[in-house]
Amino acid sequence: xxxxxxxxxxxxxxxxxxxxxxxxxxxxxxxxxxxxxxxxxxxxxxxxxxxxxxxxxxxxxxxxxxxxxxxxxxxxxxxxxxxxxxxxxxxxxxxxxxxxxxxxxxxxxxxxxxxxxxxxxxxxxxxxxxxxxxxxxxxxxxxxxxxxxxxxxxxxxxxxxxxxxxxxxxxxxxxxxxxxxxxxxxxxxxxxxxxxxxxxxxxxxxxxxxxxxxxxxxxxxxxxxxxxxxxxxxxxxxxxxxxxxxxxxxxxxxxxxxxxxxxxxxxxxxxxxxxxxxxxxxxxxxxxxxxxxxxxxxxxxxxxxxxxxxxxxxxxxxxxxxxxxxxxxxxxxxxxxxxxxxxxxxxxxxxxxxxxxxxxxxxxxxxxxxxxxxxxxxxxxxxxxxxxxxxxxxxxxxxxxxxxxxx
Amino acid sequence: xxxxxxxxxxxxxxxxxxxxxxxxxxxxxxxxxxxxxxxxxxxxxxxxxxxxxxxxxxxxxxxxxxxxxxxxxxxxxxxxxxxxxxxxxxxxxxxxxxxxxxxxxxxxxxxxxxxxxxxxxxxxxxxxxxxxxxxxxxxxxxxxxxxxxxxxxxxxxxxxxxxxxxxxxxxxxxxxxxxxxxxxxxxxxxxxxxxxxxxxxxxxxxxxxxxxxxxxxxxxxxxxxxxxxxxxxxxxxxxxxxxxxxxxxxxxxxxxxxxxxxxxxxxxxxxxxxxxxxxxxxxxxxxxxxxxxxxxxxxxxxxxxxxxxxxxxxxxxxxxxxxxxxxxxxxxxxxxxxxxxxxxxxxxxxxxxxxxxxxxxxxxxxxxxxxxxxxxxxxxxxxxxxxxxxxxxxxxxxxxxxxxxxx
Numbered sequence: 001x002x003x004x005x006x007x008x009x010x011x012x013x014x015x016x017x018x019x020x021x022x023x024x025x026x027x028x029x030x031x032x033x034x035x036x037x038x039x040x041x042x043x044x045x046x047x048x049x050x051x052x053x054x055x056x057x058x059x060x061x062x063x064x065x066x067x068x069x070x071x072x073x074x075x076x077x078x079x080x081x082x083x084x085x086x087x088x089x090x091x092x093x094x095x096x097x098x099x100x101x102x103x104x105x106x107x108x109x110x111x112x113x114x115x116x117x118x119x120x121x122x123x124x125x126x127x128x129x130x131x132x133x134x135x136x137x138x139x140x141x142x143x144x145x146x147x148x149x150x151x152x153x154x155x156x157x158x159x160x161x162x163x164x165x166x167x168x169x170x171x172x173x174x175x176x177x178x179x180x181x182x183x184x185x186x187x188x189x190x191x192x193x194x195x196x197x198x199x200x201x202x203x204x205x206x207x208x209x210x211x212x213x214x215x216x217x218x219x220x221x222x223x224x225x226x227x228x229x230x231x232x233x234x235x236x237x238x239x240x241x242x243x244x245x246x247x248x249x250x251x252x253x254x255x256x257x258x259x260x261x262x263x264x265x266x267x268x269x270x271x272x273x274x275x276x277x278x279x280x281x282x283x284x285x286x287x288x289x290x291x292x293x294x295x296x297x298x299x300x301x302x303x304x305x306x307x308x309x310x311x312x313x314x315x316x317x318x319x320x321x322x323x324x325x326x327x328x329x330x331x332x333x334x335x336x337x338x339x340x341x342x343x344x345x346x347x348x349x350x351x352x353x354x355x356x357x358x359x360x361x362x363x364x365x366x367x368x369x370x371x372x373x374x375x376x377x378x379x380x381x382x383x384x385x386x387x388x389x390x391x392x393x394x395x396x397x398x399x400x401x402x403x404x405x406x407x
Numbered sequence: 408x409x410x411x412x413x414x415x416x417x418x419x420x421x422x423x424x425x426x427x428x429x430x431x432x433x434x435x436x437x438x439x440x441x442x443x444x445x446x447x448x449x450x451x452x453x454x455x456x457x458x459x460x461x462x463x464x465x466x467x468x469x470x471x472x473x474x475x476x477x478x479x480x481x482x483x484x485x486x487x488x489x490x491x492x493x494x495x496x497x498x499x500x501x502x503x504x505x506x507x508x509x510x511x512x513x514x515x516x517x518x519x520x521x522x523x524x525x526x527x528x529x530x531x532x533x534x535x536x537x538x539x540x541x542x543x544x545x546x547x548x549x550x551x552x553x554x555x556x557x558x559x560x561x562x563x564x565x566x567x568x569x570x571x572x573x574x575x576x577x578x579x580x581x582x583x584x585x586x587x588x589x590x591x592x593x594x595x596x597x598x599x600x601x602x603x604x605x606x607x608x609x610x611x612x613x614x615x616x617x618x619x620x621x622x623x624x625x626x627x628x629x630x631x632x633x634x635x636x637x638x639x640x641x642x643x644x645x646x647x648x649x650x651x652x653x654x655x656x657x658x659x660x661x662x663x664x665x666x667x668x669x670x671x672x673x674x675x676x677x678x679x680x681x682x683x684x685x686x687x688x689x690x691x692x693x694x695x696x697x698x699x700x701x702x703x704x705x706x707x708x709x710x711x712x713x714x715x716x717x718x719x720x721x722x723x724x725x726x727x728x729x730x731x732x733x734x735x736x737x738x739x740x741x742x743x744x745x746x747x748x749x750x751x752x753x754x755x756x757x758x759x760x761x762x763x764x765x766x767x768x769x770x771x772x773x774x775x776x777x778x779x780x781x782x783x784x785x786x787x788x789x790x791x792x793x794x795x796x797x798x799x800x801x802x803x804x805x806x807x808x809x810x811x812x813x814x
Contacts, residue, residue, distance in 0.1 A: 001739060007608055040430075043762040057737075075597050098625055107527070148476060161453060164774050184748075192636065193633055193636050194632075194633055194635070194636025194637055194638075195632065195636070195638075195641050196636070196638060196641075199641060201426070202677070211635055213635065215681060215682075224788075225601075226600055226601055226761050226762060226786060226789075227447065227668065227693040227695075227762075228601070228620065228668065228671060228693070228695050228761075228762030228764075229599065229601025229603070229620055229761070229762030229763055229786060230602055230668070230762070230786055231603060231665055231668065232660045232661060232668060233663065233665070234602050234603075234606060234786075235681070237670070239653060239670075239671050239672070239674065240653055240657055240671075242650070242653075243649070243650035243651075243652075243653035243654050243657075243671075244650075244654060246646060246647055246649075246650035247647070248628035249653055250647055250650075253639045254639060261634065261637070261638065261639060263634035263644070263646075263682070263684055264646050264650075264677050264685075264687060265634060265676065265679065265680050265681045265682060265683050265684065266648070266676065266680065266681050267646065267674055267676050268674075269672065269673065269674050272672065273671050273672050273673065273694055274622060274672045274729075275622075275670070275672060275693050276670075276672050277670055277672065278671075280674060284681045286634040286681055286682050287637070288634075288635050291612075293740070297442075322681070333658055334636050354635075355633060355634075355635030355636030355637070356633060356635050356636055357635075359612070363480055379633060379636060379637055379641075380632075381633060389444065393512070
């Protein structure tokens with residue numbers, strides 16, 4: 001039994017050509033007209049394939065293949081999302097959803113005897129560009145957020161528009177209650193959105209866990225003074241203190257045996273003048289580790305270091321928590337199946353951690369879950385330059401097919 | 408012979424009350440109406456004191472006290488500036504000019520027999536806020552810049568206005584050629600604009616030199632990547648490289664026995680997003696040392712460090728020179744006289760380096776020059792909160808008087 005590679009690549013291209021701006025940019029932001037165009041195309045394929053299509057109140061779309069014999073059993077679900085960021089690439093999310101569709105089509109065409117129903121799902125608003133929070137559809141599906149609250153969330157461009165009315169407008173406010181079925185297992189195939197597989201020339205990532213994320217905003221209050229006349233020992237240089245923190249974070253990452261990553265992405269000095277010592281520096285810290293205890297230890301080490309700097313440098317330091325997600329550990333049995341399938345096929349494979357958030361992290365709350373990654377060229381994502389070789393795409397979908405049959 | 412302290416403080420207050428915006432902010436920016444108001448007041452005092460007033464083509468104003476006997480001798484000049492930054496304090500520049508006036512008034516009232524003429528001068532556009540470069544009037548006076556070129560410089564708010572037409576408009580395009588007399592010596596009394604005297608509770612600074620200044624703009628080109636999915640070893644983090652440079656500069660300053668000061672005052676990251684590794688960082692470096700060889704060595708050490716980072720971190724680093732001033736060494740004989748006068752008066756005194764630029768650095772090119780500093784509260788300057796105790800102001804002017812008579 002083999003997937004139809006051309007058909008898969010064709011659907012990926014067609015969906016990628018749908019929902020583009022006049023400029024040519026692909027922007028299927030959640031619950032916009034462009035999103036509707038992508039959804040309509042996807043639903044037409046589900047129907048064409050003879051699947052039972054159900055849409056829930058969150059606009060999550062499910063294509064169900066079931067038989068009289070297996071319809072009372074818990075289904076295997078393959079999912080991801082087809083909404084996108086602004087000016088996106090064509091793989092993020094779509095590759096997983098359309099691979100699910102291809103797997104179902106292949107099973108059906110081969111009259112494969114399914115012990116359980118199999119469902120392909122596209123979750124609403126994974127990107128969180130227009131409505132907060134991100135991964136919203138799957139979060140509500142697993143009852144991590146009340147459906148009413150999610151439907152009331154306001155569009156970023158116009159607070160008078162709420163998700164519910166926007167879903168109604170595009171025709172995707174469905175009848176089903178989110179969580180209307182309980183999966184036996186959840187699988188998500190995704191482009192890595194990171195450089196590891198590409199850099200190491202490995203075809204398949206067996207994703208064993210997903211990093212915990214800690215975002216903080218830090219403000220250092222020093223003292224503005226003349227850059228020429230203030231001796232070093234009398235300085236309270238908010239910029240220097242910031243530089244110390246950035247190098248401390250790098251040391252933290254280096255000493256963590258590659259598990260911790262730390263990034264300072266946003267920075268602002270005041271008064272931001274060439275000959276004035278910065279009186280104030282505001283910056284963000286993005287800290288991630290797949291192990292909650294270690295992430296906590298990193299946060300604690302950072303806190304202690306800030307206290308040390310406060311005393312040594314005579315500055316005040318405020319921190320504000322912006323985001324905190326617990327790490328997720330995926331299902332060991334499924335991860336092992338992914339590894340063994342890749343081995344059987346002679347595809348290079350490694351275990352890895354997802355650095356980004358995915359719908360799988362929500363689904364793992366209610367059923368055994370794992371993810372399969374394929375390489376992203378240079379790790380580029382959320383960008384039209386996002387790219388994965390066709391060969392890698394087909395390998396990923398083949399692995400997905402065999403994992404489904406083994407399950 | 409004693410200065411009239413009340414008169415000095417009175418003139419300082421009156422000049423400080425002149426040239427204010429409706430908001431109350433003091434802004435006597437060069438060749439504006441507010442500058443004219445300050446100049447008119449100063450000239451009225453010069454005339455009231457029976458001085459011979461001369462204005463050169465740069466708008467530099469000189470009040471000359473000379474006699475038939477000494478008029479062919481080189482004059483002692485006491486100078487500074489009365490133009491200001493926007494929203495300024497009342498001391499910067501004005502204190503030196505008005506102390507010069509007070510010294511001349513005192514000498515005159517006491518019928519002190521002057522061996523040489525004595526001149527109080529106010530140089531045009533020391534601040535360089537509206538016309539570039541700063542210290543322009545004194546620079547042209549010492550023939551460091553052709554007068555035509557300076558007069559053609561464009562106002563920052565409207566390039567159709569040039570300095571010449573603005574000086575003509577306010578009535579201060581004078582007849583004299585800049586440099587129309589050669590000083591025997593030049594003295595400048597100034598508030599420190601730095602915290603050293605205030606911090607060390609010292610009354611008088613005998614300024615022996617003025618720092619060389621090296622300003623550079625640095626751009627680090629790294630690679631934008633996902634903050635969650637990019638392992639530390641694969642990062643080309645322009646922000647981290649910047650932090651390394653900032654801490655390197657602090658080490659450079661710490662290892663220089665307090666002579667080097669280094670400041671990164673301006674910074675900007677791109678794309679400046681919380682979960683994206685900075686692809687680009689642009690920042691400024693302000694490096695100062697009173698010794699040219701040492702300043703050069705610092706610049707060289709920085710250059711080597713940038714090269715090291717370029718290789719180690721896989722980034723590209725561009726540097727652009729913005730400003731480079733040679734250090735200035737003041738006249739040892741005059742510095743010693745300042746010290747001995749302070750000692751005679753039982754005023755605490757220390758030798759020091761000026762971290763900021765002053766008209767004295769230009770004048771030192773053509774005659775023996777030195778500066779006297781008095782404390783600035785917390786080193787605050789270019790700010791309405793600029794403050795020096797009356798007692799310290801009077802001490803400084805008393806020292807100036809005695810230095811003049813000893814010269």
